[in-house]
Amino acid sequence: MALDGIVIAGVVHQLNQTILNTKIAKIAQPEPDELLLTCKGPGANYRLALSASASLPFVYLTDQNKPSPMVAPTFCMVLRKHIANGKIVSITQPHMERIIRMDIEHLDEMGDFCKKSLIIELMGKHSNIIFCKDDGTIIDSIKHISSLTSSLREVLPGRMYEIPATQNQKHNPLTTSTSEFTDIISHCSDTLGKAVYGSFTGISPLMANEILYRAGADADMPVASYDEDQLYHIATQFHHFMDDVKEGHFSPAIIWNGKEPIEFSAFPLTQYQDYTIAAYTSISEVLELYYAKKNAYTRIRQKSADLRRIVTTALERNQKKLQLQLKQLSDTEKREKYRIYGELLQTYGYGVKEGSKFLVCENYYDDNKEIKIPLDETKSPLENAQKYFEKYNKLKRTYEALCALTEETQNEILHLESIQNALDIATSPDDLIDIKQELVDFGFIKKGRGQKRNTGKSKPLHYRSSDGFDIYVGKNNYQNDELTFKFATGNDWWFHAKNMPGSHVIVKSENRELPDRVFEEAASLAAYYSKGRGAEKVEIDYLQKKNVKKPNKSAPGFVVYYTNYSMTAYSDISTLTLVES
Numbered sequence: 240m241a242l243d244g245i246v247i248a249g250v251v252h253q254l255n256q257t258i259l260n261t262k263i264a265k266i267a268q269p270e271p272d273e274l275l276l277t278c279k280g281p282g283a284n285y286r287l288a289l290s291a292s293a294s295l296p297f298v299y300l301t302d303q304n305k306p307s308p309m310v311a312p313t314f315c316m317v318l319r320k321h322i323a324n325g326k327i328v329s330i331t332q333p334h335m336e337r338i339i340r341m342d343i344e345h346l347d348e349m350g351d352f353c354k355k356s357l358i359i360e361l362m363g364k365h366s367n368i369i370f371c372k373d374d375g376t377i378i379d380s381i382k383h384i385s386s387l388t389s390s391l392r393e394v395l396p397g398r399m400y401e402i403p404a405t406q407n408q409k410h411n412p413l414t415t416s417t418s419e420f421t422d423i424i425s426h427c428s429d430t431l432g433k434a435v436y437g438s439f440t441g442i443s444p445l446m447a448n449e450i451l452y453r454a455g456a457d458a459d460m461p462v463a464s465y466d467e468d469q470l471y472h473i474a475t476q477f478h479h480f481m482d483d484v485k486e487g488h489f490s491p492a493i494i495w496n497g498k499e500p501i502e503f504s505a506f507p508l509t510q511y512q513d514y515t516i517a518a519y520t521s522i523s524e525v526l527e528l529y530y531a532k533k534n535a536y537t538r539i540r541q542k543s544a545d546l547r548r549i550v551t552t553a554l555e556r557n558q559k560k561l562q563l564q565l566k567q568l569s570d571t572e573k574r575e576k577y578r579i580y581g582e583l584l585q586t587y588g589y590g591v592k593e594g595s596k597f598l599v600c601e602n603y604y605d606d607n608k609e610i611k612i613p614l615d616e617t618k619s620p621l622e623n624a625q626k627y628f629e630k631y632n633k634l635k636r637t638y639e640a641l642c643a644l645t646e647e648t649q650n651e652i653l654h655l656e657s658i659q660n661a662l663d664i665a666t667s668p669d670d671l672i673d674i675k676q677e678l679v680d681f682g683f684i685k686k687g688r689g690q691k692r693n694t695g696k697s698k699p700l701h702y703r704s705s706d707g708f709d710i711y712v713g714k715n716n717y718q719n720d721e722l723t724f725k726f727a728t729g730n731d732w733w734f735h736a737k738n739m740p741g742s743h744v745i746v747k748s749e750n751r752e753l754p755d756r757v758f759e760e761a762a763s764l765a766a767y768y769s770k771g772r773g774a775e776k777v778e779i780d781y782l783q784k785k786n787v788k789k790p791n792k793s794a795p796g797f798v799v800y801y802t803n804y805s806m807t808a809y810s811d812i813s814t815l816t817l818v819e820s
Contacts, residue, residue, distance in 0.1 A: 241443040241444075241445040241446060241502065241503070241504060242296065242297070242337065242361055243337065243441055243442060243443035243445070243446055244332070244335040244336060244337055244412075244440055244441015244442065244443075245335075245441060245442070245443075245446050245484060245504075245505050245506070246503075246504065246505045246522065246526075247298075247332055247336075247337050247338070247339060247361060247441070248332055248335065248441070248484050248489075248505065249489040249491060249505035249522040250298050250299065250339065250522050250523070250526075251330055251331065251332045251339055252487040252489060252522075253300070253521055253522055253523060254287075254298075254300075254330045254339075255330050257280075257283075257285055257300060258278045258280065258285050258287060258300075258327055258330070259327055259328075259329075259330055260280070260326065260327065260328065261278040261279055261280035261285065261326070261327055262278065262279050262280075262324055262325065262326050262327075263276055263277070263278055263322055263323060263324065263325050263326075263327065263343065264277045264278065264279040264284075264324070265277035266315060266318045266319050266322070266323060267305070267307040267311075267315065268307065268308075268311060268312045268314060268315035268381075269305035269306060269307050269308070270290070270292075270305075271312065271381075272290060272291045272292050272293075272366075272368075272381055272382065273288070273289065273290045273291070273292070273305075274288075274289040274290075274315070274318075274368060274381070275287070275288055275289075275304070275305060275307075276289070278327065285300055286300065286301050286302065286303070286304065287299075287300055287301075288300075288301045288303075288527075289359055289368055290366075291359070291360070291361075291366040291367050291368045291381050291382060292366065293363065293364040293366060294364075295530060295534070296361040296362070296363065296366035297361070297526055297530060298339055298359055298361065298526075299522070299523035299526040299527050300521070300523040301523065301527050303527075313379070314368075314370075314379055314380070314381050317370065317378060317379045318357075318370060321345065321355055321370070321378070322343045322345050322355055322357070323345075324345065325343040325344060325345035325355070326343065326344045326345070327341055327342070327343055328342050328343065328344045328354070329341070329342035330342075333402055334402070334411050334440055334441075335411055335412055335413055335439075335440045335441035336402065336403070336440055336441060337360065337361045337362050337441065338358060338359065338360050338361070338362075338402065338403075339358070339359045339361070340356055340357075340358050340359075341356065341357045341358075341359075342354055342355075342356050343355050343356070343357060353373065354373045355370065355371065355372060355373065355378070356370070356371045356372075356373070356400075357369075357370055357371075358370075358371060358400065360403070362403065365403070366382075367380055367381060367382045367384070367394060368380065368381040368382075369381075369394060369400060371400045375399050375400045376397065376398075376399060376400070377394065377395065377396055377397065377398050377399070377400050378396060379396050380394050380395075380396075382394065383395055409437075409438060409439055409440040410423060410438060410439050410440065411439070411440055412439040412440065412441060412442060412477070412481050412484075413481055413484065413485055415439065415481075416478075417471065417474040417475060417477075417478050418474075420473075420474040420477055420478070421467070421470045421471055421474045423438050424438065424462055424470055424473070424474070425462065425467070425470055427462050428461075428462070428463070429461070429462065430458065430459050430460060430461055430462070431451060431456055431457065431458050431459075431460055431461070431462050431465065431473075432444060432447050432448055432451060432458030432459065433447075434462050435447035435450065435451065435458075435477070445502060445504065445508070446504070446506075448510060449504070449506070449508055449509065449510055450473075450476060450477055450480050451473065451476075452509060452510040453476055453480070453509060454472060454473045454475075454476035454477075455472075456469070456473050480506075483506070484505075489505045489506065489522060490505075490506055490507055490518060491503075491504070491505055491506075491518070491519045491520075491521060491522045491524070491525040492504055492506070492507045492508065492516050492517060492518050492519065492525070493516075493517050493519065493525055493528065493529055494508055494511045494514050494515070494516055494517075495514060495515040495516075495517055495813060496514055496515075497515075497767050497772070497810065497811070497812050497813070498812070498817070499532070499536055500528075500529050500532045500533055501514065503525050503526070503529040505522055513775070515811065515813040517813075535666070539665055539666060539667070539668075539670075539671070542668060542671060543662050543665060543671055543674075546662060546671060546674060546675060546678065547659075547662055549678060549683055549684060550655055550658050550659050550662065550678070550683070551659075553655055553683050554652065554655045554656065554659065557648055557651050557652050557655065558652060560648055561645065561648045561649065561652065564641055564644055564645045564648060565645065567637070567641055568638065568641045568642070568645060570634075571634045571635075571637050571638040571641065573634070574630070574631050574634035574635050574638060575631075577627045577628070577630040577631040577634065578627070578628070578631040579602065579604055580612050580624075580627040581624045581625070581627035581628040581631060582624075583598070583600055583602065583603075583610065583612060584598065584612065584620050584621075584623055584624035584627065585621070585624050586600075587600040588619075588620025588621060588623075588624060589620070591614070591620045594616045595614055595616060596613065596614055596616050597611050597612065597613060597614060598611075598612040598614055598620070599611050599612075600612070650793075650794065650797075653740070653794075653797070654681070654716075654794040654796075654797070655683075656739075656740040656770065657716055657740040657741075657794075657796050658674060658677060658678065658715075658716065659740065659770075660740040660741060660742075660768075660769065660770050661674050661714060661715040661716065662674060663772075664714055664742065664768050665714065665715075666714070667697060669696045669697035670697045670714050670715065672697065673697050673714075673715045673717055673718070674715050676717075677715065677716055677717060677795065681794070697714060697715070697718070698718075699711045699712055699713050699714060699718050699721075699722055700712040700714060700768075700817065701817070701818040702760075702764060702812075702815045702816060702817055702818065703815070703816045703818050704746075704756070704757045704760045704761070704815065705756055705757075705760065705814065705815075706754050706756060706757055708746055708747065708748070708749075708753065708757050709746075709747045709818075710744060710745070710746050710747075710757075710760070710761050710764060710815075711726065711744070711745045711747070712742045712743075712744050712764055712768050713742045713743045713744075713796075714742065714768075715796075716794065716795035716796030717795050717796075718743075719742060719743040719795065719796040720789070720795045720796060722743050722745050723743050723745065723784065723787055723789075723798065724789060726745065727745045727747075727784040728784065729783065729784055729785035730748050730750055730783055730784070730785070731745055731746060731747055731748050731783070731784045732745070732746040732748060732753060732758075732761065732781060732782070732783055732784070733745060733781065733782055733783065733784045733787050734746070734761045734762055734764070734765040734779055734780070734781045735765055735769075735779070735780055735781075735798075736765050736766060736769035736770070736771055736777050736778070736779055736780075737777075737778040737779060737780045737805065738778075739769055739770045739771055739777075740769065740770045741765060741766075741768060741769025741770060741771070742764075742765065742768035742769065743796070743798075744761050744764050744765040744768070745784070746761045758781065758806070759806075759808065760812075760814070760815055761781070762779040762781065762806055762808035763808045763809055763810060763811060763812050763815075764812055764815065765777075765779045765781075765808065766779060766808040766809065766810040767810040767811075767812045769810075771810070772810050773810075774810070775809070776807045776808065776809060777807065777808055777810060778805055778806075778807050778808075779805065779806055779807070779808050780800070780803045780804070780805055781803065781804050781805070781806065782800055782802065782803040782804060786800055786801075786802055786803070787799075787800050788800065
């Protein structure tokens with residue numbers, strides 16, 4: 240996630256086009272570290288959301304309102320006292336930093352015009368919203384930073400505001416010439432990527448890599464591996480990129496991996512060729528959508544952490560158990576040798592002299608090749624034969640028991656991997672309720688005394704194909720069983736990733752013939768909602784539902800089939816429409 244100086248430049252550009260010269264009609268503080276300003280302009284109203292959250296700082300325009308607390312916090316009251324109905328006369332970004340400065344003109348108690356500044360610092364855990372007088376004296380801030388918290392800079396009422404000192408260590412990319420860029424980079428001993436984002440303010444590793452990618456350079460190569468002409472070419476690309484920033488030629492975009500956002504930027508990220516790059520009309524739209532989606536995924540990951548730990552622990556235990564069982568199984572491979580020894584001793588034992596340590600004879604099980612059988616000289620040939628038969632029978636019993644145990648362990652591993660996959664694709668708390676219940680039902684989580692069976696209200700995902708066919712995707716094993724054996728009818732089509740955990744995908748055929756495109760789209764869904772999601776291509780099995788069977792007493796989601804078609808599919812589902820339940 241790259242909320243860097245370039246993204247902030249895009250935000251400042253949009254704010255100057257929308258809320259500059261508007262009046263602040265309403266000030267709210269819905270969260271301890273968040274503000275919501277309502278700005279009124281000629282013929283239009285805007286809501287500006289500001290957050291100084293340590294994990295999720297942002298500034299963007301939004302249509303969404305948030306309820307405020309019954310009693311306004313102190314910082315909110317201070318802002319209302321000073322700048323309510325004030326006019327926003329300037330919005331700037333100093334030194335390409337992750338800082339937005341809004342100058343606001345208002346009337347004081349005497350009716351005279353004066354100016355205050357609202358400074359939003361978007362710097363991760365150091366984020367803050369600071370309110371200052373025209374001379375830079377801090378009136379108040381949404382977070383108070385004392386010398387006990389930071390030895391570098393205090394942010395307290397009465398102190399002078401100072402911009403964080405990063406610009407003293409880095410260069411402003413907007414004022415750096417091509418020759419200066421080449422000179423700065425050539426004196427760096429790091430990799431090319433680190434040299435770019437380490438030398439210039441507001442450039443994140445993501446954007447440094449993008450600039451270098453466009454210049455045809457490798458960000459991971461040392462600077463020393465590039466000659467002067469190559470560095471000049473990179474400097475030219477860097478200069479063109481910064482010209483777009485200065486001139487406001489932004490093209491906001493989000494990089495999607497299926498339905499999950501993985502990056503955002505004020506410019507298209509051409510380095511992500513294997514993902515979907517979606518363009519948007521404004522940087523505010525990008526930030527609001529990205530944070531909302533990413534927040535949902537983050538919350539589910541946090542809520543599922545305990546379940547993941549239980550599944551991972553059980554999976555590791557069963558994998559170790561399987562390795563031990565397979566080793567023991569390999570030790571039983573010599574059982575047939577003991578049986579042959581016993582039978583050959585019964586056949587040729589009459590010729591063994593007393594006290595012999597070996598019997599050399601023809602092995603009629605192996606083209607009469609000569610074989611040497613070790614003997615216990617204290618025992619008769621018949622007793623030696625009996626000893627080998629006992630070893631054979633013992634290893635045979637061990638082999639048969641281990642075969643059953645190994646199959647049981649392998650099935651349990653497959654079951655746990657399918658639950659792991661369900662956790663990966665879970666999108667709501669209700670999905671987690673179903674998964675937790677499955678873990679309880681199969682003894683991976685101890686059932687509490689008097690605990691009732693609890694299933695959530697989670698429903699399978701419902702997509703609509705380009706040709707209007709309904710496609711359903713199970714999000715966990717119980718849903719997979721429900722879809723395949725209760726919801727689907729005989730002529731519906733069933734899809735699943737080959738030899739790996741994944742969702743059951745059902746296409747409702749309505750007794751019609753499916754176009755080829757529907758098969759491809761359903762296969763892509765089966766690939767995306769499987770363990771092979773990150774692979775370039777995934778092999779998919781598909782057949783009509785009537786040919787899918789469920790073995791007795793098998794785990795949920797487990798099926799067998801004997802006649803099927805196969806195809807390879809890309810896990811790109813960006814063209815499919817998710818139908819809201």
